[in-house]
Amino acid sequence: MTTPEPDAPGDGPATASPVEEAGGGDRLRRNGKWTDLAAVLSFVVLGLWITGRLWWDPGSGVRDNRSDQSQFEWMMAHGARVVTHFAYPFHSDRMNVPDGVNLMANTSVLSISLPMTPITLLFGPRAAFLLFLTLGMIATATAWYFLLSRVLILARGPAWLGAGFCAFAPAMVSHANGHPNIVSQFVVPLIIWRTLRLADAGRWLRNGLLLALVIVWQAFLNLEILLMTAIGLGVVVGALALARPALRSRARSFLAGLAVAAVVAGLLLAYPLYVQFFGPGAYSGLSSLIRGYSSDLASFVAYSRESLAGSPRTAAGLAKNPTEENSFFGWSLVVLVVALVWWLRRSAVVLALAGLGLLFAVLSLGREIRFAGHGTGVPGPWAALENLPILHSVVPTRWALAITPIVGVLLAYGAERARELARARPAARPQIRFATATVLTMALLPILPTPLPVVQLDPVPTFVTSGAWRPYVAGGRSVVTLPLPDTNYAEPLRWSAATRLDMPLARGYFLGPDTRPSAEPPKVALFTAPPRPTSSFFATIRRTGAVPPITPQSRVKAVDDLRYWRAGVVILGPHEHEMELRRGMTELTGIQPTFTGGVWVWDVRKLTD
Numbered sequence: 001m002t003t004p005e006p007d008a009p010g011d012g013p014a015t016a017s018p019v020e021e022a023g024g025g026d027r028l029r030r031n032g033k034w035t036d037l038a039a040v041l042s043f044v045v046l047g048l049w050i051t052g053r054l055w056w057d058p059g060s061g062v063r064d065n066r067s068d069q070s071q072f073e074w075m076m077a078h079g080a081r082v083v084t085h086f087a088y089p090f091h092s093d094r095m096n097v098p099d100g101v102n103l104m105a106n107t108s109v110l111s112i113s114l115p116m117t118p119i120t121l122l123f124g125p126r127a128a129f130l131l132f133l134t135l136g137m138i139a140t141a142t143a144w145y146f147l148l149s150r151v152l153i154l155a156r157g158p159a160w161l162g163a164g165f166c167a168f169a170p171a172m173v174s175h176a177n178g179h180p181n182i183v184s185q186f187v188v189p190l191i192i193w194r195t196l197r198l199a200d201a202g203r204w205l206r207n208g209l210l211l212a213l214v215i216v217w218q219a220f221l222n223l224e225i226l227l228m229t230a231i232g233l234g235v236v237v238g239a240l241a242l243a244r245p246a247l248r249s250r251a252r253s254f255l256a257g258l259a260v261a262a263v264v265a266g267l268l269l270a271y272p273l274y275v276q277f278f279g280p281g282a283y284s285g286l287s288s289l290i291r292g293y294s295s296d297l298a299s300f301v302a303y304s305r306e307s308l309a310g311s312p313r314t315a316a317g318l319a320k321n322p323t324e325e326n327s328f329f330g331w332s333l334v335v336l337v338v339a340l341v342w343w344l345r346r347s348a349v350v351l352a353l354a355g356l357g358l359l360f361a362v363l364s365l366g367r368e369i370r371f372a373g374h375g376t377g378v379p380g381p382w383a384a385l386e387n388l389p390i391l392h393s394v395v396p397t398r399w400a401l402a403i404t405p406i407v408g409v410l411l412a413y414g415a416e417r418a419r420e421l422a423r424a425r426p427a428a429r430p431q432i433r434f435a436t437a438t439v440l441t442m443a444l445l446p447i448l449p450t451p452l453p454v455v456q457l458d459p460v461p462t463f464v465t466s467g468a469w470r471p472y473v474a475g476g477r478s479v480v481t482l483p484l485p486d487t488n489y490a491e492p493l494r495w496s497a498a499t500r501l502d503m504p505l506a507r508g509y510f511l512g513p514d515t516r517p518s519a520e521p522p523k524v525a526l527f528t529a530p531p532r533p534t535s536s537f538f539a540t541i542r543r544t545g546a547v548p549p550i551t552p553q554s555r556v557k558a559v560d561d562l563r564y565w566r567a568g569v570v571i572l573g574p575h576e577h578e579m580e581l582r583r584g585m586t587e588l589t590g591i592q593p594t595f596t597g598g599v600w601v602w603d604v605r606k607l608t609d
Contacts (some may be wrong), residue, residue, distance in 0.1 A: 004261020010081075017347050032156065036149075038161045043141035044451070046168050050176055051134045053454045058126075063079070063455040064322040065178030070192070070490035070497075071509050072180060073125035076132065077497040078103065080120040082209030083538065084500070092273045095493070095508035096529050097478035097566055102281030104272050105525075111220035125497040133176060136184030144408065147189035151196065153232030153412045155419065162412025169404045170304035172447040174325035187218040188229050195233050198257035199250040208260025215265040219272075224394060228402040232356055235424075239352035283513040283525040285392030290525070292459075293320050294366025294380070294396045295327040296373060304328035311447030324564045327364060327400035329407070329447070336443040337407055340414040350413060357406040364400035366524040393525075404490070413418050415440070458574045463597025464495045469503055471570060472603065477568030478602075480506045482581045483542040484535045486528040506565035507535060534561035534588070538581060545577045547584045558588040570602040 029293075054060055062069045073094070081087045090112055093100040107378060112132055113120070117435040120128040144166040148159035166172075166185070175182040194211040198204065218226045241247055243603075276282060299318040303310035304325040319325045329337075338355075344350040367383035369376045382396050415436070422432040463469060469479055490509040513523035516530045531539070534557060540548050549556075562570075572581055574595070582600055586592060593600040 001148060001332065002432035004153035006424060019210075019443045027197055028556045035156050036145075039145055039156065039163075040138075042315070043138045043145070043164065043167065046164070047138040050137065050173060050449050050452055052131065054058040055128050055134075055543070056578055057454065057456070058481075059456055059459065060454040061457040064541070066457070067487055067509055068127060068178030068323070069326070069468065070493040072109070072132070072178070073129045074112045074195040074501070075103075075107065075109055075494040075499040076116065076120050076125045076128040077501050080108060080117040080125075080128075081181075081501050082110070083114060090272055091280060092501070093504065094496065095505045095510065096512065097504050098505050098564070099529065100281060100510075101510045101512065102275065102279055103509065104279070104530050105282055105512075107181050109221060111186065111217050112181075119499075120549050123142070129180065129511040133180040133183065134179050136186070137167050137172065137176065139186035140184060140188075143186040143189040146406070147193055147406045148409070148412050151193055152409065155416050156411040158415035158419065161415050162408040162410075164408075165444075166405045168449050169408070170307050170328045170330075170447050170449070171326045171401050171404050173452075174304055174307045174319075174328070175401070176452055177323045179323060180220045181488045182225065182401070185212055185225060187221060188225065191218060191226075191229055193260075194234065195237070196597040198261075199247070199254040201250065201253050204253045204256035205260055208257035209264060211257065211261035212264035215261065216268050219265075219269055224398060227394070228360075228391070228399070229298050232402060232406075233357045235359070236352045238347065239355070240348055243348035243352075249521070250533055281512050285387075285513065285524050286437065286520040287397065287514070287524045287526065291364060291386055291392070291394075293324060293368065294368075294382070295319075295361075295364040295400045296370045296460070297365065299325070299327045299371045300361065300400075301331045302328050302335050303330045303446060305526055306450055306452065307446065308450060324395075324397055326397050327361070328402070329403075330443075331408070331609065332443040336439060337410055338415075340410050344410075344413055350410065351408055353406050360399045360402045360406075364397050364403075370576060371429060375409070389456045393452045401470070411440075447507050455561045458491070458494050460571050461571075461598035463571060463599045464503065465498060466597060467499070467502075471572070472569035472605065473504060474568070476583040477566050477605070478504045478506045480562065480565055480567045482570060482572040482585060483538045483575070485509050486535075486539065488539075489542060497571075506567060532564070533557040537588075538584065541580050541584055542575075545580055547580050547587075550584070550587050555588055555590075559607050561587075562604050566605050567608050570604055572600040573598065 144163035365380040514526035
């Protein structure tokens with residue numbers, strides 16, 4: 001076996017130690033298994049530390065992103081419905097009646113919701129969501145650990161360090177506020193592993209098929225992460241091919257396997273992607289507002305609110321919301337990463353990773369570079385790319401999310417290089433180890449994760465859980481909730497999920513085409529369905545607590561909207577503006593509600609017949 005180049009730790013396979021050659025390998029392997037187990041258990045502890053408050057209180061939810069939690073609970077219920085009712089997986093009529101929702105154009109997470117059907121059915125969609133969130137982070141750390149320790153670094157300690165950062169860095173903890181599909185990046189190390197194996201001589205067909213399968217798996221988890229992984233792999237593999245002429249002799253097997261992977265993955269994803277881009281409910285990119293979500297230049301050296309040194313004050317004005325703190329690394333870590341790149345600059349892998357990280361950082365700055373919450377007037381490179389196909393559906397700030405695994409791998413390379421240095425200089429070993437531990441502590445201690453903040457959720461009303469709504473929806477009718485669900489109020493999705501999606505909803509929280517005459521061409525995405533007079537009426541009450549003036553014309557429009565939604569019943573659950581919402585619906589329809597099962601109920605079937 002060959003020895004790794006001294007300037008590029010982990011670039012080559014590991015060398016057997018004298019102890020292993022003398023027959024001590026079995027003992028080391030046994031110890032290695034215990035080390036692996038300890039590493040995985042530490043990831044379990046970290047995952048539970050972050051989500052522990054949600055596990056401790058069954059009535060709690062993610063405080064900073066209740067809407068996305070409701071949406072993902074609905075998605076978990078949809079996956080179970082696909083299994084139990086053989087429902088069409090890529091589109092659903094259980095939300096946004098009568099138009100439905102294109103689930104391929106939304107985060108349907110079928111690669112998780114389908115296998116987790118038993119959990120959803122036995123313990124409910126909240127438990128499925130929480131398990132998805134927690135295990136997603138744990139599995140991500142575990143997958144990176146085995147990739148680093150078995151393939152890239154070949155050392156367990158540095159692999160543990162890098163893997164822990166990849167899964168529990170500030171950006172990942174930020175997305176743990178309601179984005180389980182983004183923190184679940186455990187397929188990414190598998191894609192990297194299978195891509196590297198494409199170069200194995202004589203196995204191009206097998207390796208290509210395996211790579212295609214993990215690509216498809218990731219496609220049904222999160223396409224944004226898949227795109228970033230593909231770009232990252234392309235840059236690193238290309239850099240290695242240029243820097244190491246010896247690798248070019250294996251190009252034939254690599255390209256043959258890559259072609260197999262592309263063809264097989266393309267065939268398997270052809271129909272789902274057709275539905276996503278051309279099916280009912282498809283849209284052409286995000287709105288200009290969402291495409292304006294970018295990373296603030298000052299955020300790269302700031303501390304996120306969910307880190308030990310951070311708080312809402314340190315993150316104020318530097319991110320659009322607590323769930324999108326993608327670029328918060330802190331001063332100490334930024335300095336360390338720059339120093340590591342300089343120290344390991346003779347390694348082609350390190351230089352490629354550094355260049356890739358810089359590329360992602362620049363792209364994340366968006367169409368205009370901002371500093372400390374203020375626009376600088378300086379255009380970013382993203383301005384020339386944001387309208388291109390596929391890229392017009394990427395939220396710019398999330399390019400910074402792709403820097404997290406790059407930093408994790410660089411930390412692992414640096415730790416392994418320090419270990420090699422200590423091994424090569426026995427006299428200075430204590431000093432080298434002390435310096436390494438001190439530097440890592442100074443860089444990483446401030447960004448250690450804190451538990452996610454939670455909020456108490458209102459229980460699902462008995463009217464919903466008892467099925468009392470069922471007679472009202474006979475004949476294809478829907479349930480209209482007050483306020484109607486959208487990006488700011490998604491509780492009804494949680495109610496529908498509790499019924500296993502048997503309860504169909506008017507409108508909802510999802511990405512769909514903006515079909516208004518005033519919309520940006522072509523059909524860009526809108527969070528929820530295009531507004532109708534009655535939905536806007538109740539959104540105003542929800543936002544202000546004041547009932548807008550009610551005219552004969554608004555009453556006519558309300559009946560038209562109820563007919564459009566095929567409404568059978570209107571329900572109003574607990575809400576801070578409950579009195580105003582009740583008054584508004586009563587005056588619009590002339591129907592007096594009854595209070596039953598924890599909600600106010602308006603039977604509107606006579607109006608919509």
